[in-house]
Amino acid sequence: MTETASQHETTRVQLIRSARRLFAAHGYAGASIAAISQELGLTKQALLHHFGSKDRLYALAVEQTAREILQILFDAMEEGRPPEDQLEAFFAALLSHLDEDATPVQLLTRELMDQALKPQDQAGSSLDDVMQSLVATVQATEKWQDTGVQAALALVVQLLGAATLNFTAKGTLQRVFGRTTCQGAGGQFSEIFADVVSRTLRE
Amino acid sequence: MTETASQHETTRVQLIRSARRLFAAHGYAGASIAAISQELGLTKQALLHHFGSKDRLYALAVEQTAREILQILFDAMEEGRPPEDQLEAFFAALLSHLDEDATPVQLLTRELMDQALKPQDQAGSSLDDVMQSLVATVQATEKWQDTGVQAALALVVQLLGAATLNFTAKGTLQRVFGRTTCQGAGGQFSEIFADVVSRTLRE
DNA sequence: CGCACAACCTACCAAATGGTAAGCCCAGCG
């Protein structure tokens, strides 16, 4: 029973992972279930059979993605290490993760913008946990422990923004500056960013 | 003749400015011309009469917004001043501008993501000019003049991301952390960011 | 075998989408 259930689950997870790409690329409104199902190689109604509705599929995609980021965060948070190191490790891991596939950050950025006008009753996803953990860790830092939650939040948002725009705007940047220049920039990106993180956290 | 034409233009500009808000909030696909026209107090067909098609209206909104940012950039670029000062002035002006109304950056961020899958033949808007000017100015800096275009581009993208995420994610942040905390963070945001800008550009 | 159950399909639906066609109203101007 558990075996069939897990098999059921793994196929579902695969479907969600594929649907994520389209949601990330076109946004919720821009990705129709017809288009998604076509990309998945099955009919629109098969998708609805699995997930009930477009909303549910999208929510699952966001949740899965947020949990992925949360996992990266947890992996970087080995106990005992100073919070500065933990944050640096997280951002480094995040960058290398996004370097392989920018889908997660595209989807979550869109979700971040769209969520503004959704009914606020649906409580926060794992994405909230990510941000709250980051803020808490920043507040555990020597430099930022006495500056208040607001300052820590402001810093977290700035660092996340600095880390992600490069990937959300990938396509446009390549169009404007050419692919070779962008690849070069991507290579130097992590160094420059690591420097910013280190300096804002420590000195 | 020119008078009627200019009057014609100003009403059009007003319509575009209003339509921008909906495009920024819901994205291109999420904002129907019916919804936009309803918000503007006229019928769907009146909109189409003015602008011909939804695509054209959206393109105008993006162009208008990009030109607004470009204007901020030009205002900060008084000749004779060192490029570091110019960049600091630009980012400061950008933040205060976005503080009043986050619409521009929401729209442009969405455009930045969507443009990835558009036909690349439609050449870049004023937004391209903004980025290219920023990169050029960074390269005029003492610290970054010998590091190559790629490094300058990477830095510009990071700074823009750091400056904007706070506004694109405004709604979600307020939901997660509460309005008061976010307002406090907004107050400290500009100081922290100015510090990051200054240090990455100079030292 | 028989039966349940999941996966998937075809066929359909009401509503909303972007867009066209044709006409009304009214200021401006010869």
Next chain:
DNA sequence: CGCTGGGCTTACCATTTGGTAGGTTGTGCG
């Protein structure tokens, strides 16, 4: 006066949207 042209309307259109209903296949299991 006439009539021209811009702003705006109602009426209509084909297509696409998310979603439902019901049937068909195949697989596992008593």
